[in-house]
Amino acid sequence: MPIKTTSELRLGLAAMPWSIFNRPSLQLGALKSYVERNDDARADTFHIYLPVAAAIGIDWYSRIARSGWAGEALFAPLLFPEMKDPAGNLFYESLADENAPLPDFEEMVGRIEESCTAWLSATDLGKYRLFGFSVCFFQLLPSLYLARRIKKTWPDLPIVFGGSSCSGAVGLSLFNHFPEIDYLVDGEGEEALTRLCRFIAGDVDSLPANVRSRQPSAHKVISKDISTEKVILGDLPYPDYAPYFEEMSRLFPRLPFIPTLPVEFSRGCWWNKCTFCNLNLQWQNYRLKQGERMVEEILHLARTHESLRFTFADNALPPHEADLFFDRIAAAGLDLDFFAEIRAITEPKRLRLYRRGGLRTVQVGIEALSSSLLKKMAKGTTVMDSIAALKMCSESAILLEGNLITEFPTTTEEEIAETLINLEYVFPFSPLQAAIFFLGYGSPVHNRAGQFSIRAILPHAKNRKLLPKDLLQSMTMLMHDYRGDRRYQHRLWQPVTEKIKVWQEFHRQRKKNQPHPLHYMDGRTFLIIRQERRTGAPLLHRLRGLSRKIYLFCGEPRKSEEILQAFPAVTAPALAKFLADMSTKLLMFLENDRVLSLAVRHDREV
Secondary structure, three states: OOOOOOOOOEEEEEEOOOOOOOOOOHHHHHHHHHHHHOOOOEEEEEEOHHHHHHHHOHHHHHHHHHHOHHHHHHHHHHHOHHHHHHHHHHHHHHHHHHOOOOOOHHHHHHHHHHHHHHHHHHOOHHHOOEEEEEOOOOOHHHHHHHHHHHHHHOOOOOEEEEOHHHOHHHHHHHHHHOOOOOEEEOOOOHHHHHHHHHHHHOOOOOOOOOEEEOOHHHOOOOOOOHHHOOOOHHHOOOOOOHHHHHHHHHHOOOOOOOOOEEEOOEEOOOOOOOOOOOOOOOOOOOEEOOHHHHHHHHHHHHHHHOOOEEEEOOOOOOHHHHHHHHHHHHHHOOOOEEEEEEOOOOOHHHHHHHHHOOEEEEEEEEEOOOHHHHHHOOOOOOHHHHHHHHHHHHHOOOEEEEEEEEOOOOOOHHHHHHHHHHHHHHOOOOOOEEEEOOEEOOOHHHHOHHHHOOOEEEEOOOHHHOOOHHHHHHOOOOEEEEEOOHHHHHHHOHHHHHHHHHHHHHHHOOOOOOOOOEEEEEOOOEEEEEEOOOOOOOEEEEEEHHHHHHHHHOOOOEEHHHHHHHOOOOOHHHHHHHHHHHHHOOOEEEEOOEEEEOOEEOOOOO
């Protein structure tokens, strides 16, 4: 069918499952605002995960989206019918751990296909000169499927892919294997998409280097390539989420919830050294918005959409600008609720400021509870930093979520032993999740595989159940398996995995209104610490005089030298004996010359 031409280029942008159901796509909102700011194009955005959620039910959608792999499995037979049986097995395997009834795989596939067909029938694709897909984690097969369906009816409609799953060799491989993709943006999207719109409209005769094209003549040698110029985040327009709210109200008119809005404080990672990480392949450098600019954006979005919940998409908040931001937000007097990923923060004052500004949930990059393992991961943090973050967040009424990476290659028995010991100290705090190490393409471990006892890099076992063998062997994917010390690591880490389950179960069985498992009450001249145990009655400890003062002084990490300077009446041997006793009782944590009191104040006000 011929494509309808207009004087104004019209662009369609889609976000496929398995985006989180109760939030709009940050990528679509940002791109729409940017291309429309200078009238380069008119962009219509489609959150296609919403009609899919309506088709299969929001409860099932949310459960499948949390799994990730189960969602890709549902689209595999729609792209590759021969993969129906292995994809079905992966679907059930991915959801089996939740101890809940499982839906019928084929029925789910059928509902999704019907939903996509209905969307295609209801959408006039003929008015678009370009149609784009934002492709991030677990959106690859859904995006390829709908792109293929579009091409069958509108073969002359150019399709562009972009997003975190389209960078570098991974993006090139995707482009080379799927002819449905006419253009592919490798890296940052705003200027690249704008230039692509101008190219298709005939206003420019070449594309930037970070846009792949099936037209060999689309790239010319130019003196200034915009693909090397990174946008200034503070100059970006606010994301436009109006289409999401319109789709939501149309599809779910009676659903009693208010969406969470994603926002972006920075791009890239200011640390960017972790050996396991490949999250920043699409960013060339680290950039951030000023705190005042971020405040303005939040207040604008809150007023526009009458929403108070926000999630930062950053890999880690920029510390100093975040200080200013939360201070200004606290002064604004709104009851805001933020989620953010942060590095381990050990200063109580900073976390209390963030909490007053609305930071209620954080994901902290803890990853390991062994000092030497943290060095292998190049985390730049210590076990003390991680345990202090757990304690400080608990004391500041901030919910901490995080992972312990298990089965990390080259882990030693000594590192496992250290991890098991340190797990005893963190039992009173919010439990972490065990996350089995995976080999991410482009990560330092992948790039320096030999240093981590990796002898061969293989297709990921779960991708083998999604892609035909010929594709699997020739494509470059984001996730891989490897041949090295995997079986040894699996056996080695079993005690840690089991202990994490015990930790999680301990907190799962506690009633929500119970006091903190390890808390103190201050009597001014004495201190009473209540310590819950996994079995048996709680223990009560009373500290008097200097013991009380030292314990309170170590409410944040302190060096022994600091303690001796603060309390000159205490001798070094006496202090060492006291700290060792407190550590043996799991009331204080010691690492090298640093010490931290673990009990939090009972019903502490933030």
